[in-house]
Amino acid sequence: MLSRPGDRQPTEQVAAEAAVRLDGVSKRFGPSVALDQAWLKVRRGEFMTLLGPSGCGKTTLLNLVAGFLAPNEGEIFIDGALVTDVPAFARQTGIVFQNYALFPHMTVANNVAYGLKARGVRKDEIRRRVAEILAMMKLSGYEERKPRELSGGQQQRVALARALVIEPKVLLLDEPFSALDKNLRASMQVEVKEIQRRLGVTTIFVTHDQSEALSLSDRIAVMSAGRICQIDTPEALYRRPADRFVASFIGEGSLLHATIEQMAGDSAIVSVGRSKIAVPAAPLSGLSTGSQVDLFVRPEHMQVGAPDTAAFEGQVAAAIYQGDHVDLYVDAPEAANGRLMMRLAAREAAGLSHAGSKVAIAILGEDAVAFPRTA
Ligand code: ATP
Numbered sequence: 001m002l003s004r005p006g007d008r009q010p011t012e013q014v015a016a017e018a019a020v021r022l023d024g025v026s027k028r029f030g031p032s033v034a035l036d037q038a039w040l041k042v043r044r045g046e047f048m049t050l051l052g053p054s055g056c057g058k059t060t061l062l063n064l065v066a067g068f069l070a071p072n073e074g075e076i077f078i079d080g081a082l083v084t085d086v087p088a089f090a091r092q093t094g095i096v097f098q099n100y101a102l103f104p105h106m107t108v109a110n111n112v113a114y115g116l117k118a119r120g121v122r123k124d125e126i127r128r129r130v131a132e133i134l135a136m137m138k139l140s141g142y143e144e145r146k147p148r149e150l151s152g153g154q155q156q157r158v159a160l161a162r163a164l165v166i167e168p169k170v171l172l173l174d175e176p177f178s179a180l181d182k183n184l185r186a187s188m189q190v191e192v193k194e195i196q197r198r199l200g201v202t203t204i205f206v207t208h209d210q211s212e213a214l215s216l217s218d219r220i221a222v223m224s225a226g227r228i229c230q231i232d233t234p235e236a237l238y239r240r241p242a243d244r245f246v247a248s249f250i251g252e253g254s255l256l257h258a259t260i261e262q263m264a265g266d267s268a269i270v271s272v273g274r275s276k277i278a279v280p281a282a283p284l285s286g287l288s289t290g291s292q293v294d295l296f297v298r299p300e301h302m303q304v305g306a307p308d309t310a311a312f313e314g315q316v317a318a319a320i321y322q323g324d325h326v327d328l329y330v331d332a333p334e335a336a337n338g339r340l341m342m343r344l345a346a347r348e349a350a351g352l353s354h355a356g357s358k359v360a361i362a363i364l365g366e367d368a369v370a371f372p373r374t375a
Contacts, residue, residue: 019042026038037227038061049206093239113126153180254341255294260288260293317358319354
């Protein structure tokens with residue numbers, strides 16, 4: 001059966017026509033499949049992020065929307081219009097590349113004006129729109145500079161101005177912050193988000209950095225090996241990952257050996273050590289009572305418990321002080337790879353910082369999710 005994560009969003013069915021829609025889009029390069037049956041709907045004004053490890057097909061998907069690549073299968077729609085065979089220049093998308101790709105011999109003003117000139121916009125209109133967008137990007141006064149006379153952050157803003165000045169239907173951002181140093185990156189992220197909100201421009205953003213994705217996005221499409229695994233809000237991805245890959249790619253967590261005790265409609269009860277935990281049944285479909293599964297637990301959802309309420313006991317391997325909290329690494333046979341990580345407030349960890357200390361671990365049922373055991 002085809003996986004259509006985009007179609008699982010009930011609100012999408014009632015939403016107006018999507019700003020961007022991919023219907024079963026695949027792209028192959030020779031024998032290798034870069035994108036495999038992608039179904040995606042991006043709402044108007046939405047900040048949608050494509051997140052996944054290197055080589056999973058993010059840039060391919062972006063280039064298909066931009067029109068730089070043609071799909072082998074499937075259809076692409078922008079604002080409800082079929083654009084699969086429409087050339088890139090006629091799609092009204094604005095794109096910002098990782099390396100900015102500014103024209104080095106042109107001034108800032110001419111770089112930004114380029115798309116408007118190509119579209120035959122009148123000169124006075126071009127002057128007005130370029131001045132307006134440069135003011136928005138805090139680049140007034142830099143009109144006559146060449147790109148090499150600008151800092152990385154300023155070049156980034158010029159690239160963004162050039163993409164936005166044409167008033168695109170969709171803004172496409174391909175790892176736009178990766179060439180910036182850490183501090184500049186954080187401030188550019190805030191600026192881009194602010195501008196995107198103010199203009200209400202539909203945005204598709206590519207990154208492999210999960211914290212960047214979690215902080216910027218309305219929704220995230222998590223990708224792996226050419227497939228979209230799950231499309232959801234950052235919070236829903238964190239709290240209800242659909243599969244093992246999404247769980248491990250978004251945030252941190254530990255896998256614990258567990259057994260299905262009961263399947264009951266939408267939820268299942270699994271046991272781990274002496275505790276029973278309710279989890280969503282969907283990822284366990286096809287399994288029955290007695291099946292061995294892996295329980296995925298976030299570090300903040302394990303606590304030091306009284307021995308009678310604890311699920312099991314372990315032995316502290318290391319306590320890593322992190323300022324406001326302590327990451328406690330604990331060895332226990334219930335942990336799938338022999339070790340788990342829990343996150344405690346610094347005062348809760350007092351007395352547990354010695355390697356070898358015994359610790360009783362209670363699991364807060366909240367947001368636990370289980371997956372079929374793999375070999
Ligand atoms: P990264 O984060 O490293 O940019 P990505 O998720 O954007 O990765 P893509 O660039 O979309 O991944 O590549 C997906 C797959 O398609 C990779 O295996 C890549 O090697 C392959 N690929 C991409 N472009 C081409 C091409 N022009 N010719 C052949 N193979 C390609």
